[in-house]
Amino acid sequence: MSDSTRLRIAIQKSGRLSDDSIALLKAIGIKLQIRDRLLIAHSTNEPIDLLRVRDDDIPGLVMDGVVDLGFIGENELEEKMLERQAAKKQAAFNTLRRLDYGGCRLSIAVPNEMAYENIKSLEGKKVATTYPFLLERFFAQKNVNAQAVMLTGSVEVAPRAGVADAICDLVSTGATLEANGLCEEDVVFNSKAVLIQKADALSDEKQALVSRLLPRIDGVIQAKE
Numbered sequence: 001m002s003d004s005t006r007l008r009i010a011i012q013k014s015g016r017l018s019d020d021s022i023a024l025l026k027a028i029g030i031k032l033q034i035r036d037r038l039l040i041a042h043s044t045n046e047p048i049d050l051l052r053v054r055d056d057d058i059p060g061l062v063m064d065g066v067v068d069l070g071f072i073g074e075n076e077l078e079e080k081m082l083e084r085q086a087a088k089k090q091a092a093f094n095t096l097r098r099l100d101y102g103g104c105r106l107s108i109a110v111p112n113e114m115a116y117e118n119i120k121s122l123e124g125k126k127v128a129t130t131y132p133f134l135l136e137r138f139f140a141q142k143n144v145n146a147q148a149v150m151l152t153g154s155v156e157v158a159p160r161a162g163v164a165d166a167i168c169d170l171v172s173t174g175a176t177l178e179a180n181g182l183c184e185e186d187v188v189f190n191s192k193a194v195l196i197q198k199a200d201a202l203s204d205e206k207q208a209l210v211s212r213l214l215p216r217i218d219g220v221i222q223a224k225e
């Protein structure tokens, strides 16, 4: 069960960050028993519990102080921060470390047959994305009047489905764009995984544990360089 004296860390249950985040925790000596169906995983050698959730939920869990730490992509974090600021909700947290995995970029891509010169080519167009706040901020910075259309999945098929003219989605290898006849045009946001901590102070015991873990994380990252 949940025990408030144990450090609670939110981690993506499955997806681009989960394996690397678990590998990092194991590399710094945290023994974990992860059962696929279970939301919570207890460490057997440290007072640490992992909460395994959807990555979209992690920034909010940290900002609401429901968990102490979270491993999250900067793209999700920044999007959720903008969303919460717009809703006048608490959006504070501390970034402990920028990590060496989870690299990807949020990019605008258009159908191969579409004429595209620069971002102004999207004037008056619809752009499907899971990151409307990041995209709208980019449009505002570039003085472009285009409409972000929110889709939580299958963004890459939106142009073919006639739902949008272009997309703004995460790209890492580019295989998804290629497979869908889309061409990457502009980078909106560059992202890596980060480790964040809630804004409110931790208990002395928990803070001491975090302070012991961080140098080990630095050591693992340096050893890979």
Ligand code: PRP
Binding pocket: 015, 016, 153, 154, 155, 156, 169, 170, 171, 172, 173, 174, 175, 176, 177
């Ligand atoms: C992202 C994005 C693309 C894919 C791009 O999805 O939505 O589908 O990754 O990666 P690629 O350039 O290597 O092909 P993600 O895997 O994060 O999962 P989701 O779409 O289910 O959220």
Ligand code: ZN
Binding pocket: 001, 002, 040, 042
């Ligand atoms: Zn339990």
Ligand code: MG
Binding pocket: 154
């Ligand atoms: Mg996808």
